[in-house]
Amino acid sequence: MQHSIICLLSLTLSPFSLTVSAEEKPNIILIISDDQGYADLSAMGIRDDVSTPNLDRLASEGTRFRHAYASSPICNTSRCGIITGVYQQRFGMQWYGGPGITDWENPTMAELLKKAGYTNGYVGKVHYGSPNGPGTRNFPLEHGFDEFFGSENARIHYLTHNQDAIDAFDAARANNPEPSNSWGMGPFRDGEKEADMEGMSTEIFGDKARDFINRNKEKPFFLYLSFNAVHNFTHQLPQEYLNKHGLEDYDDWDPAAEPYLDWYYRSRRPNNPDGRAHYLGQLHYLDQEVGRLVDHVNALGIRENTLIIYMGDNGGSRPIYAENTPLRGSKFTLYEGGTRVPLIISQPGSLPEDRISDNVVSAFDLLPTMLSVAGEDVPEFADGIDLIPLLKGNTPELQHDVLHWKTVDEWSVRQGDWKLHTVHGEGAAPVEKVELEQGVFLRNLRTDPSERINFAQQNSEILAKLGGFHRAWIATLPKSLNNVPSANEWAEAPKEK
Structure with missing residues (x-):
């Protein structure tokens, strides 16, 4: 497929415009993937083993960026930057731990859109800082979202989501002091209540996202869909997928069998012969759910009035077999492989399609861009830039002059x-x-x-x-x-x- 490229030189495009009125503002869907590799998008044409047909289709319906950056090489800090639209260091967040957005006094992305008349839903992983439960600012219902379904755990088990599993694991681990971090095996949050669930988290989140759209399709909505795919532990795949692809069932850590770190390193590069296949399995389910969501929006007849943004939260995690080729490095570092991420922005009929941009952009550009399509002013505190003039071709040279990172x-x-x-x-x-x-x-x-x-x-x-x-x-x-x-x-x- 031939692509037009938005570069730093002048470019002439057909005029496009976003219709923004008090009666009908565009819906906004933000989809965040977790630890996805820079090369792990088949539209990139870098890796032969990657197949993401639905993400490729989304890219063909909009602009794909090759120099898009997360504000951090790890999850919690980068997600703080996304939701606030600023360098998260401005409120003390630069690495794991810390208060999250609790010390951020200005309105979040969701609060600004709510003020603009949007109904806001959050589905999936929440990971800012601690404390993070109901009643704290880190909890979605406390920073602008009307609905929440998901988990506040840094890790979310792909297949197990109930309290009994947590209790059994804690009992088995009683005599083993090895740290395991949070396995995220517990129930999801449905609002403030806990809800045991069965199924794969990626598919559950996709289903909940489509349900939110169904219930809010008659009014402007903002959906923040935050998948835990393709985060560790990628071996947690449905048995039918493992059987179909001839993969062994790599069990979760058994505290009675071995120290945690021994098990941990056996599951990671270069020790797991099925590691790349496990990772690609999680990517398959992620791509599938993006396709189902886009199909659903199309079936409802609201696609041309819906801005869809897809972005990775930080660079690909090479220990779990993500690929960042040709970039050096991994999640956890400030090499390009730790901070450069996939980014697609699409709204057919309002924004040009089938474009590739080499302009330097950042995750904190999402807030100004969303406010722009909502017809709202960008707040002075924002560190990002409104990408709509770039996307429409009015200002093809638009990009950040200088970007900073600090851990x-x-x-x-x-x-x-x-x-x-x-x-x-x-x-x-x-x-x-x-x-x-x-x-x-x-x-x-x-x-x-x-x-x-x-x-x-x-x-x-x-x-x-x-x-x-x-x-x-x-x-x-x-x-x-x-x-x-x-x-x-x-x-x-x-x-x-």
Whole structure:
């Protein structure tokens, strides 16, 4: 299939317009995937083993971005950036733990759309911070959503969703002190109530999403559909799928049989011979549910009045066999593979179709873009940009001039083709078994997208300029995060490799 490409040069498109009125504002559906690889979209044409026909169809009905970024290389912080439309560091979130959006005093994406007349539903995984239950701001019903079905667990078991399973697991684990984090085997939340369920989480979330659309199709609605696919643990597939594809049933951890971390590492790259097949199985169900949702919206006759956005929450997790080719790195790191994500924006009849964009955009652009199609002003606190002028071809050069990232042990800044990346700690690399090279690195993402060449020594002016941008940005953050390496660090940059 031939695609037109939106690039940084001028581009002439046929005029399109979004009709926004008090009587009929466009519906908005935001779909978030979890830990999906940059290359794990068959429309990318990178991996032969990937098949995502429904996501490919959605891409053909809109614009697919090749330089879209999450605001963080991990789930909870990136999701804070999505829902608030700002760098999550502005309210103290830069890594696991922390308060989530509880310290964010401005309205969320959902609260702004509710004020604009939307009925809001949240389906799926919620992961901001702690505390996160009913009555706290991290709970969807407390930051602008009218309905919620899902789970506040970082991990959600794909197949088991009842209290009896949690009780049995806790009893079996009584004499084993090994940490297991949260397996998410418990009941879902239906509003504030708990609900035991049977079935696969991806399909349950898809069904609940279609039900919300059915009940709200006569008025403007905003649906936030947050899948836990393709997050760990991808071996949790329906038995019929395992049988069909000749895959072994890799059991969950048995506390009586072995230490948790022994089991954990056997399930992950490079130790699981079926690891990639498990991952692709979860991707199959994710793609299937996206297709069912789009078909449903079409069948209701509201597709042309519905903006659909599909985005990954952070870079692909290589330990669970996600692929980020040609990008280096994984979730947990600030290599491109940890932060660059799939992004598709589609509304046939109002926005151009079958487009590919290389413009640099971010997850916190979603809030301004949604408000734009809703006919609302973008709040001054937003760090994102309204992408509608880019999508419609009115401003084809529109993109971020500078983007920043910061975790506990890394920070990076991108301007144009250049990226400055510093690593001054181990981060999650030792536990998650991902690559993380220490030092100061200047990369050219156009000539070296795999980030193998360090240009720091021969480009001292660019190094200093990007470092200055980042220091100025860090100065705007809370004092608890206002730590910056010494100026001598630039002189200590490693030589080109």
